[in-house]
Amino acid sequence: xxDVLKILQKDELSKNDLVQLLATQGEAMQDLFHYAxxxxxxHVGNKVYFRGLIELSNRCxxxxxxxxxxxxxxxxxxxxxxxxxxxxxxxxxxxxxxGSIVLQSGERNDKDFTETIESLLKKIMKLTNNEIGITLxxxxxxxxxxxxxxxxxxxxxxxRIEASNRELYAKLHPQDHDFDKRLNCLKLLRKLxxxxxxxxxxxxxxxxxxxxxxxxxxxxxxxxxxxxxxxYIEHEETPLYQFRNLLLSKEERFLLSLKMVAxxxxxxxxxxxxxxxxxxxLDSQGREKALRVGSNVIMPNLTPLKYRDDYLxxxxxxxxxETADETVRLLEEHIRAAGCEVAxxxxxxxxxxxxxxxxxxx
Ligand code: SAH
Ligand code: SF4
Numbered sequence: 001x002x003d004v005l006k007i008l009q010k011d012e013l014s015k016n017d018l019v020q021l022l023a024t025q026g027e028a029m030q031d032l033f034h035y036a037x038x039x040x041x042x043h044v045g046n047k048v049y050f051r052g053l054i055e056l057s058n059r060c061x062x063x064x065x066x067x068x069x070x071x072x073x074x075x076x077x078x079x080x081x082x083x084x085x086x087x088x089x090x091x092x093x094x095x096x097x098x099g100s101i102v103l104q105s106g107e108r109n110d111k112d113f114t115e116t117i118e119s120l121l122k123k124i125m126k127l128t129n130n131e132i133g134i135t136l137x138x139x140x141x142x143x144x145x146x147x148x149x150x151x152x153x154x155x156x157x158x159x160r161i162e163a164s165n166r167e168l169y170a171k172l173h174p175q176d177h178d179f180d181k182r183l184n185c186l187k188l189l190r191k192l193x194x195x196x197x198x199x200x201x202x203x204x205x206x207x208x209x210x211x212x213x214x215x216x217x218x219x220x221x222x223x224x225x226x227x228x229x230x231x232y233i234e235h236e237e238t239p240l241y242q243f244r245n246l247l248l249s250k251e252e253r254f255l256l257s258l259k260m261v262a263x264x265x266x267x268x269x270x271x272x273x274x275x276x277x278x279x280x281x282l283d284s285q286g287r288e289k290a291l292r293v294g295s296n297v298i299m300p301n302l303t304p305l306k307y308r309d310d311y312l313x314x315x316x317x318x319x320x321x322e323t324a325d326e327t328v329r330l331l332e333e334h335i336r337a338a339g340c341e342v343a344x345x346x347x348x349x350x351x352x353x354x355x356x357x358x359x360x361x362x
Contacts, residue, residue, distance in 0.1 A: 060106025
């Protein structure tokens, strides 16, 4: 039996085991991928769930050192998608049978923003006969806001911890960005009965394999329902760009991301894991490869084309001029090639969410 299989057969994987698995190359890495593929087949099957992604606005009050739409970048045109355009995109997703949408934007906490979102959620629910599943990715908010959005129809929330190592987190953010506040937001979301998703960037400057192993253990400890993680990709107009000489090659960052997806599938068998756009940015078959080793969710971009070039979190974001119809057609081909199948007209809720709730009742 190979060394990799010996490690994988343990009941519990330690940090040291995870570091060894993250360091695998060549055949050993393929052993890891095959193992994850089997775990995926057994526990979540080959269905892929679509979430139509609408990048609502690039206005952001935060200034994360890695992100292209940070408030300190003066070179971008700031937008908020018109309400009717959002509703048109939702209608498209609904009629195509996507089952769910994701509303994402820069972070704002002002009343105008939180009320606009609340009203939008109500309109979306009405437009879709309360049928569409809504995931929000709108940053850190207070408990009241999360509650109002939950009551208005949102049932899932994505808030990446970005890096679970506090010291690394501090290197990636200005001093007024608070790790504990972000962690507390994840706890609030859980308390308010959202399906909770988090994630990290992979291949960041200063990040070690030990950090990534700790990220995986952090997801487990928090008992998350969903995960969206992908490679860090540099952006010239950000402070972190100065450390680009510390980065792994794009291929290495991609493979490391794939190993993270595979390991999370092995560690948390029934969570939803997204095959992220950033993975596709570094490898044109990136999402397909992620589906093979563990992912089961894809977020086709439904943002109206005229706004897309203003939502550049990182360089070389793909499909910037592809219409929704083209995106769906290409994705379907890639998904089939990966031996998977799109599950239309289904929410594709996190099975983990239901199993942990059942456990709590017993
Ligand atoms: N403002 C919200 C949601 C939008 S940003 C928030 O921050 O939670 C969504 C995600 O984009 C972030 O969580 C971050 O992980 C990712 N991101 C930002 N800049 C990136 C970069 N340069 N490379 C890869 N991912 C990046
Ligand atoms: Fe704003 Fe999110 Fe980008 Fe940070 S990562 S600057 S919060 S959009």
